[in-house]
Amino acid sequence: MSRLHPIFALLAVCLAPSVQAQLIYPRNGVEVPDGARVTLKPVKEKFILGESIVARFIVNNDSRKEFKISYGGDYRGGARQARFKVSAEGPDGENVADPYPGDFNFGGIGGSPSVRPGESWTSSLALQRYLRFDKPGRYTIRVKHDLGWKDTPEKPVPEGKASIEIVLPNADQAEELLKSLEKPRDGNARSTVDDAAPTLDPAALAYPVYLPLLVPRIGAGKIDYLGSIENIETVEATAALVGLLKSTDAKVS
Numbered sequence: 377m378s379r380l381h382p383i384f385a386l387l388a389v390c391l392a393p394s395v396q397a398q399l400i401y402p403r404n405g406v407e408v409p410d411g412a413r414v415t416l417k418p419v420k421e422k423f424i425l426g427e428s429i430v431a432r433f434i435v436n437n438d439s440r441k442e443f444k445i446s447y448g449g450d451y452r453g454g455a456r457q458a459r460f461k462v463s464a465e466g467p468d469g470e471n472v473a474d475p476y477p478g479d480f481n482f483g484g485i486g487g488s489p490s491v492r493p494g495e496s497w498t499s500s501l502a503l504q505r506y507l508r509f510d511k512p513g514r515y516t517i518r519v520k521h522d523l524g525w526k527d528t529p530e531k532p533v534p535e536g537k538a539s540i541e542i543v544l545p546n547a548d549q550a551e552e553l554l555k556s557l558e559k560p561r562d563g564n565a566r567s568t569v570d571d572a573a574p575t576l577d578p579a580a581l582a583y584p585v586y587l588p589l590l591v592p593r594i595g596a597g598k599i600d601y602l603g604s605i606e607n608i609e610t611v612e613a614t615a616a617l618v619g620l621l622k623s624t625d626a627k628v629s
Contacts, residue, residue, distance in 0.1 A: 405446070405524050405525070405526070406524065406525055406526065407525065407526055407528075407531055408525045408526065408527075408528075408531040408532070408533055408534070409437075409439065409441070409443035409525075410439050410441070411437055411438040411439025411440075411441070411443075411493075412435065412436070412437065412438075412439075412443065412523075412525075412534055413435075413436040413437075413438050413534055414433065414434065414435055414436070414519075414520075414521075414534040414535060414536040415434045415436060415536055416431055416432070416433055416434070416517060416518075416519050416536030416537055416538040417431060417432045417434060417538065418430070418431040418432075418517075418538055418540050419431065419432070421539075421540060421541060422540070422541045422542075422543060423540060423541070423542050423543070424542075424543055424544075424545050424549065424553055425509060425512060425542050425543065425544050425545065425583060425585075426545060426550060426553055426580055426581050426583060426585070426586060427553060427557070427580060428502050428504065428576070428577040428580050429502070429503045429504055429509070429540065429542070429580070430500055430501065430502055430503070431500070431501055431503055431517065431519070431538060431540075432498050432499070432500050432501075433460070433498065433499045433500070433501055433519055433521065433536055434496050434497070434498045434536070435491060435496060435497045435498075435523065436491075436495075436496045437491040437492060437493055437494065437495055437496065438494075439493060440493050441493065442490050442491065442492050442493065443490070443491055444488050444489070444490050444491070444524070445488065445489060445491060445497060445523040445524060445525075446486070446487075446488045446522075446523060446524025447459065447486050447487060447488075447489075447499065447521065447523070447524075448484055448485055448486015448487055449483050449484055449485070449486045450481055450483070450484060450486070451481050451484045452481050452482045452483050452484035453480070453481050453482045454476075454479050454480060454481030454482075455475075455476040455479045455505050455579075456476070456479065456501075456502075456505035456506055457499075457501075458479065458480075458481055459521055459522055460499075460501060460506070460519060460520070460521050461519070461520045461521070462501070462503065462506035462507060462517070462518070462519050463507075463517075463518050464503075464507050464515050464516060464517045464518065465515065465516045466509075466510075466511070466513060466515055467511065467512070467513025467514055467515070468513075472507045472508060472509065472510075472515065473507070473508045473510075474506065474507070474508070475504065475505070475506075475507070475508040475579070475582075475607070476505070488524065499521075501519065502577055502579075502580075503517065504577065504579055504580045505579065509542050511542075511544070512541075512542050512543050512544040513541070513542060514539060514540070514541050514542075515539065515540050515541075515542060516537065516538075516539050517537065517538050517539070517540065518535055518536070518537050519535065519536045519537075520533055520534075520535045520536075521533070544585070545585060546585075547585065547588075547589075550585050550586055550589060551589055554581075554586070554589055554593075557576040558576065578600050578601055578603045578604045579603060579604070579607065581601070581604040582604050582605075582606075582607035582608050583608065584608060584610055584612070584613070586604065586608075587605065587608055587610070587612060587613055587616060590604055590605055591605070591616050591619075591620070594620060595620070595623065602617075602620070605617055605620075
């Protein structure tokens with residue numbers, strides 16, 4: 377009996393979750409249902425650059441008939457849920473860059489829930505996983521998801537749109553934000569991206585104003601912040617990483 381070449385065997389293992397997800401959570405399968413409407417609702421209107429910028433993607437059923445949606449199978453090993461397509465225009469009308477343009481995933485769990493008439497389905501998104509906000513100002517955000525529906529000119533998959541304002545903190549405000557993010561939360565409180573309160577996401581702190589605040593924290597053992605500094609595109613950030621390599625703490629270096 378012939379044996380599968382190791383390279384092809386590896387490809388089969390890597391692609392299997394993605395293929396399985398396509399079968400269980402079908403995409404581009406059925407026509408967009410009548411009465412399907414999408415809204416995008418940020419948890420607040422104004423954010424400080426560095427806090428997690430969260431918006432809720434809501435699928436509404438305005439019809440008299442139940443319909444199904446498909447989600448998931450698109451995140452394991454990746455930086456975000458890949459079936460969401462997120463874009464934005466910045467303060468000067470420019471397109472906002474993707475922080476993870478080469479992102480890929482190995483599938484994941486998901487589902488095909490029903491949305492009854494007058495009801496909705498909601499998913500919360502950390503927008504900095506899709507968009508790199510580099511400066512303060514007002515941004516227009518657009519989000520789509522295939523939802524398992526065919527996207528056609530006659531019946532396009534609905535899109536959510538919202539506007540947010542981002543402000544740049546000074547050094548004192550940045551320190552206060554970090555302290556608030558690091559504060560232990562009530563064990564009985566919800567701790568999800570649904571919360572309007574600022575949440576700690578190291579990927580959201582990749583800005584020069586945070587660099588002098590993060591280096592001593594990493595030196596004190598808070599190594600999650602290494603991911604923040606790695607994504608600050610300045611000479612100073614690179615020098616800080618080189619300096620951290622000399623740390624006597626094996627977790628840091």
